[in-house]
Amino acid sequence: MYKATILDRQNKLVDGEVSPLVPEPFKVKRIRKETRDTFTIDLESRNGSGKFNFEPGQFNMLYLFGVGEAPISISGDPGIGKTLTHTIRAVGTLTKAMQNLKKGDTIGVRGPYGESWPVEQCKGKDVVIIAGGIGLAPLRPVLYSLLAEREKFGKVVLLYGARTPEDMLFRAELEQWRVRFDQEVLVTVDRGTGNWLGNVGVVTFLVPKATFDVNNCIGMVCGPEVMMRFAIQELMRRGVPSGKIYLSMERSMRCGIGHCGHCQFGHVFICKDGPVFRYDQMIDLLRKRDI
Numbered sequence: 001m002y003k004a005t006i007l008d009r010q011n012k013l014v015d016g017e018v019s020p021l022v023p024e025p026f027k028v029k030r031i032r033k034e035t036r037d038t039f040t041i042d043l044e045s046r047n048g049s050g051k052f053n054f055e056p057g058q059f060n061m062l063y064l065f066g067v068g069e070a071p072i073s074i075s076g077d078p079g080i081g082k083t084l085t086h087t088i089r090a091v092g093t094l095t096k097a098m099q100n101l102k103k104g105d106t107i108g109v110r111g112p113y114g115e116s117w118p119v120e121q122c123k124g125k126d127v128v129i130i131a132g133g134i135g136l137a138p139l140r141p142v143l144y145s146l147l148a149e150r151e152k153f154g155k156v157v158l159l160y161g162a163r164t165p166e167d168m169l170f171r172a173e174l175e176q177w178r179v180r181f182d183q184e185v186l187v188t189v190d191r192g193t194g195n196w197l198g199n200v201g202v203v204t205f206l207v208p209k210a211t212f213d214v215n216n217c218i219g220m221v222c223g224p225e226v227m228m229r230f231a232i233q234e235l236m237r238r239g240v241p242s243g244k245i246y247l248s249m250e251r252s253m254r255c256g257i258g259h260c261g262h263c264q265f266g267h268v269f270i271c272k273d274g275p276v277f278r279y280d281q282m283i284d285l286l287r288k289r290d291i
Contacts, residue, residue, distance in 0.1 A: 020257050023063040023108025028101050029083060035167050037091070038134060039099050040075065043084040043107060051081035055116035056141035057248060057276045061256045062086065063108030064101075068094045071253040071271065073138035074112060079148055084109065087137035087169065113256045115276045117220055118246060119145050126154040126212040128240075130231045132161045132203050132223025136169050138248050138275075139222050143177065154217070156183035157210045161203025161227070164189050165196045184210060203227060207234035214239035222248040229286070232279055242280035249275050249282075 026043040033039050045052070054074050063069040076085025090099045101107065119142060127146060131139050146156050158177065162168040168187070178185040186206045188199035199206065204227070219235045221228045228247050235245055251270045254262040258272030266285040268274065 020110065021255070023061070023069075023110045025106050026084065026109045028103050028105045028107065030103065031099075031101055034087060034169050038087065038089045038167075038169065040085060040087045041098065041101065041107075042076070043086070043109065044082060045084075046106065052084050052112075053081065054078060054084075054112040054141075056119055056145055057117040057138055058112040058114045059138075059253075059256075059275065060084070060086065060109050060111035060113070062098070063110070064094060064097055065106065065108065067097045069108070069110075070094050071113075071250070071256060073248075073275075075137040075140045077144040078141050079144065087134065087140075089134050110256060113271060115274055117142050117248075117276055118218060122146070122218050123152045124154065124216075126157070126217035128157045128159070128210065128212050128217055128219040128235065130159045130203060130207070130219065130221045130223070130235075132227040132231075133163065133167065134169065135221075135223030135227075135248070136160055139220060140170065140173075142220060147177075147183075150182055155212050157212050158183065158185045159188075159203055159206040159210060159231075160185070161188045161190070161206070161223075164191050164193045165198075166193065186210060202230070204230045204234045207231065207238065217244065219245040220247075221245065225249075242283060243278060245279040246276055247279055247282070249277060 025046045027046050029042040029044045031039060031041045056078060059071050059073045061069050062072050072086045072088055075087040076083060088095050088098060090096045129139050129142060146153050174187060177183060186209060188201055188203055188206055192200045217240060219240055221231050232245055236242060249270050251265055252262045253271040254260045256271050258269040263270035
């Protein structure tokens with residue numbers, strides 16, 4: 001049994017002890033296709049528990065009854081509360097089954113879990129956000145948080161890379177963010193298709209083009225592990241200290257609370273100690289093979 005701490009945020013039972021492995025039923029409010037293999041699902045509590053509080057970068061364990069459970073980053077606006085949003089890539093039996101859910105269907109939710117992005121520490125500083133592919137989903141709540149209190153932060157830079165223009169997430173929002181005068185948005189694709197006239201190349205090529213104060217900034221990186229390695233190298237080449245760079249990792253998380261051991265990475269558990277880590281705390285582990 002586990003003391004009710006994180007679960008208190010969902011107004012679950014707080015008298016005595018509760019199990020963190022029991023999901024709460026949520027109903028599908030809306031589901032929409034983002035790309036050919038990625039979709040976004042909006043959920044709301046079936047028991048009327050009200051606001052669902054979470055911090056940018058945290059994740060939930062989503063349970064599809066009769067199929068299984070998986071950790072999924074929360075991709076919605078932390079300021080909305082009653083709607084819980086996840087953006088999911090359909091790559092296996094469970095996530096493909098989730099893609100077929102309909103409005104009103106039930107899904108189990110445990111969470112939120114994990115360490116968050118350091119939004120509070122960014123106040124008064126420039127913020128450089130680098131995302132690759134579906135890595136934009138865990139960083140989307142950061143952008144919502146920054147824009148909600150825009151005056152408290154320095155320059156906001158978003159660098160985003162996708163495989164093709166058709167694989168880009170949140171295209172409408174990217175266009176809205178791009179035309180704002182108070183932030184810089186640079187987008188690239190690995191392969192230009194159709195009538196694409198933008199940047200072509202990996203997202204790391206955008207780092208030297210971006211303008212930010214390397215002496216007063218925080219970097220946040222999320223995407224495929226190889227992309228994060230090279231993106232962080234580019235930030236450090238620009239002069240950003242390793243202690244000012246954060247990354248989000250996903251490695252075989254199963255239980256969400258550090259009990260099963262599947263996500264152990266050296267001396268840390270990704271689900272409990274992460275998924276967001278400061279880079280200088282992970283350098284030695286990331287340099288080792290077969291951990």
